[in-house]
Amino acid sequence: MYGGNCCHNNNSHIGGVNLEISRNWRLRNQRYRLVGTECGCGHRSFPPRRICPTCRENPQNPVQFSGTGTVYSYSTLYEAPEGFEQFIPYTVALIDLDEGPMISAQLTDVDPEDVAIGMRVEMVTRKLKEQGESGLIVYGYKFRPIVGCYP
Amino acid sequence: MLTEIVLGDDMKPNQHTGIVGYGVYIPRYRISGCEIARVWGQDAGSVPVQEKSVPGPDEDAITIGIEAAQNALKRAQVPPEKIAAVWAGSESKPYAVKPSSSIIAEAIGATPHVEAADWEFACKAGTEAMQACFALVGSGMGLYALALGIDTAQGRPADPLEYTAAAGGAAFLIGKGEESLAVLEASHSYASDTPDFFRRESNRYPVHGSRFTGEPAYFHHVVQAASELMEDIGRTPEDYQYVVFHQPNTKFPLTAAKILKFPPEKVKPGLIAPYIGNTYSGCSVLGLAATLDIASPGDRILCVSYGSGAGSDAFSFIVTDLIEERRMRAPHVSVYIERRKAVDYAVYLKYTKALVMR
Missing domain, CATH: 2.40.50.840 (OB fold (Dihydrolipoamide Acetyltransferase, E2P))
Known part of the structure; x- marks a missing residue:
């Protein structure tokens, strides 16, 4: 699983870079529009997954719930x-x-x-x-x- | 192929354009004028509106815009990737530097091939964006353009504005005339340097000119824009079934109607300020949406905004047969007005971030 809507409070900085900004930006599709994934076998996941938890197939297609x-x-x-x-x-x-x-x-x-x-x-x-x-x-x-x- | 270009004082694109879809959002919370008057020891019998909407703790102009835009798309049933522009008008941008429009565009799925920008002209920023959308679609540069008027209005505590400064907004998807539920007949914009209300950089609350906001500001610009538009296109108040004015309170729009010789019954369907207050950039456009919620095909609507500083945009619309089906696809303005929870002054302060938490 990657993503989700939980907001951690570690305003992480590495080398002067605020990692929270990039992490929040990467999650915008799922957070703003509830975009998850759908496998060829029909299984749907949220947050989006790279591998289907049911049939273990890859890749997964994006789907908006x-x-x-x-x-x-x-x-x-x-x-x-x-x-x-x-x-x-x-x-x-x-x-x-x-x-x-x-x-x-x-x-x-x-x-x-x-x-x-x-x-x-x-x-x-x-x-x-x-x-x-x-x-x-x-x-x-x-x-x-x-x-x-x-x- | 371009149709004949007619040059005149009225503003009219050379291709027919109109409103393809519209949507609104009003927060759930309300504070009554009596409650505000109680806190400041004022006369509860002379409050300018019954109650006003209050944004929840997780709401701002952007979240208001997202829901209004989603409702406009539900009505229009247009794929968001076909929208050429998302233009958001507001005077309560959550970021001083960072567009609200790009967040709204992302949330509705209109990115990345889209023009996104924020517009500002006090309370008429929303209709200013609409004017630009009509021009963009009318010129053929884009198939659809989305205009928003959205605000969480500011008013200094104990100031008369505190009774009315409210939260809400509306979104209008502009497209070709043949796809429209209301076709634009013509528009007229009127502006001058009239400093009746302003807010300097870094100040939280605006300053207003008290009675100066009436005669030389609101009434002059509203009446001029409306009367010159009607004169330009040969219309009279009798030609309109409905008229919508910017509504900073209950009294001003009814007075403007009287000056222009519109009877009160043509104003009241779009007069929502008594129930939710003055939503600034969302004000006249919410009134237009409330009117579209009940209008019939063939009805003509005059909509006149007002923004301090100062200016007015006046629009003449003709409602089409498409209104009947499309207005049923998203929540009506009255649904949001009736979805209400009253809060007291303490909760109001909490929700408007007036309490210092750390």
């Missing part, structure tokens, strides 16, 4: 890691995407007491964190209760 799914399980955080303090309390969830893979993500636009297993959710692109007042703003997927089209 629809972004709709169902809450499988969840937990609410009241003590946040560095960089996430402004969001507490917030809920992270395991989400069964309609196309197959299960992913972990933060929920948004929903109060913790209103989250339930089986709740239908959709992907939105939001701020994941800010690297301080002068650093990068990291955007990526979160999930919220589905918003309908009509009043």
Whole structure:
């Protein structure tokens, strides 16, 4: 597995180069648009994989997931890691995407007491964190209760 | 082959263009005018809007733009790689140097063969981008161009602007006339150096000229742009089923309508400031979207923006048969207005990053 939406807090610098910038840049397709991979055998993966976990075939083709799914399980955080303090309390969830893979993500636009297993959710692109007042703003997927089209 | 070029005061591309798709986004949170008045000991009976939208802690002009753009593409059903330009108008860019438009373009899948740029003209940055999109598509340089008006508006605490400065935005995919749900009949832009509202580099909040923002600024530019457009193309208020004005509060657009002799019922479908406040660059374009949500084929809509500094863009649109099917493909403005959670002043401060965390 490579990628995902987790934001580590190690603002790694090697030789004066901020590795966070390049790492976040490499992940932009999966974070902004939920781009994973699909194997010839039909297995779909998120985050994207180089080798199919089912048939061990390579290569994998990129596929954009629809972004709709169902809450499988969840937990609410009241003590946040560095960089996430402004969001507490917030809920992270395991989400069964309609196309197959299960992913972990933060929920948004929903109060913790209103989250339930089986709740239908959709992907939105939001701020994941800010690297301080002068650093990068990291955007990526979160999930919220589905918003309908009509009043 | 180019059609006949007609040169006049009105601005009209020499190929038919229009709105192929539109989409909006309004954050979920609201703070009431009464709650703000309570904190500052003001009269709750004279607040300029009932409540205003508040961005959530993970929202900014870019995230607002991404969802609005995605909704515009849902309505248009145009492959994002066919978009020639993504032009984002805002006065609350998350980065001082780094385009919002390239992040939005990346998120909707329009990169890399796309022109991306940010536009600024206070509250009319969104319609300024629309004007450029009409010109780009009308000239044949691109098949489609996306214009956005997006903001998380700033207002100094205890200032009258704090009651209205809100968050939201709209995106309009501009394309050829025959593919459009609303065809551009003509437009007219009007600008002058009128310093009614401004924000200097590195300052967090804007400065405004209080009553000066009314007569020589808002009303002069809005009325001039609207009346000169109608005169240019031989239209009168009776020809329009709807009119949309920039809405910094509830009173200004209704007064502008009265000056131009439009009855209030033609303004009210697009008058959303009482419920979500003034979304700055998103303001008039959200009103236009709310009007498209209920308009019928054949209806004519006049939309007039206003940006401090100062200027107005006026557009005359004719709604086509394509509106009926396309407006059902993405959330209506009223869906986002009704999706609301009231917050108190303390939570409002937390969400707008007014609290120092370290």
